[in-house]
Amino acid sequence: MTRVHDMGGRFGDGPVVPEGEDAPVFAEDWHARALAVTLACGALGQWNIDTSRHARERLSPKDYTRFSYYEKWISALADLLVEKGVLTREDLQGQGAAGLHALAERALKAENVAGALAKGGPADREGGPAPRFSPGQAVRVRIPADNALVEGGHTRLPQYAAGAQGYILRLHGTHVLPDSSAHGLGEAPEPLYAVRFFARALWAHPEHPDDEVVLDLWQSYLEPL
Known part of the structure; x- marks a missing residue:
């Protein structure tokens, strides 16, 4: 499903221009x-x-x-x-x-x-399913990159990562699953991982193919290889 807000890594939207250090906190x-x-x-x-x-x-x-x-x-x-x-x-x-x-x-x-x-609003929780993956393990991001619980629902899984192979960098612990929490289905906490990807695994023509991109992804977003 194409989501208008899912703009990460999309071609045609122009460069990201960071604001200078002297930029005001609020422009207006x-x-x-x-x-x-x-x-x-x-x-x-x-x-x-x-x-x-x-x-x-x-x-x-x-x-x-x-x-x-x-x-x-x-x-x-x-x-x-x-x-x-x-x-x-x-x-x-x-x-x-x-x-x-x-x-x-x-x-x-x-x-x-x-x-x-x-x-703040801490999202780390106790309990939940046991971690399935360990640092250094190869994993693949599931396809499609949609909410598996609610059709058209909220998810933190970016479309550009769907199907890509990455490697577990670290386990962050157990965190609230946004795909469930956004729709009043409970917190459904599960392990959250930092997963590293080579740019060439995410995009067909990256400017720097060996650059690494690190995404925080929930366990249900990932499949073992």
Whole structure:
């Protein structure tokens, strides 16, 4: 399945131009507000990071390709707020009912922001299936590079890696599986590996064939060789 957001290694999108060290953290004032609103809404506890990523991926191709980074964030957030019943379309248009919201007590206060950001959202877990692979072992990425649980669902497996042979670099431990977590199917934690690939294994005409690319891939994304 072709996914408009799955742009890694794709030809025709032009070079990646890194910003200089003196570039501002936010290019526009509203970018900071978009980030703040997104974090504040996430603190309401109605979705997780995988759900929010999938919301951005589900923007229409037309919108996804023309929106800037934070436009994607704020547009997907509006979709999530309505989908999860937190707000209505009328609320977003400033025409909703007045009064205290049912989730008001979960509001992220200014004095708690630093602590919330420092805490983050760790995804490592105990338990789960035993690791199948060990460092140095050759593996192949499964085909297709789609969510195996939900048709058209969220996955962290990039399309350009489908079918490629790589080598286990290290085991990161057991982590929440985004393919499950994004769709309310539970955390389904499983081993997560750093897998190294030669550029020539990923692309037909790499500029530097012997360059190495390291991808973090869940166990269910991989097959033994």
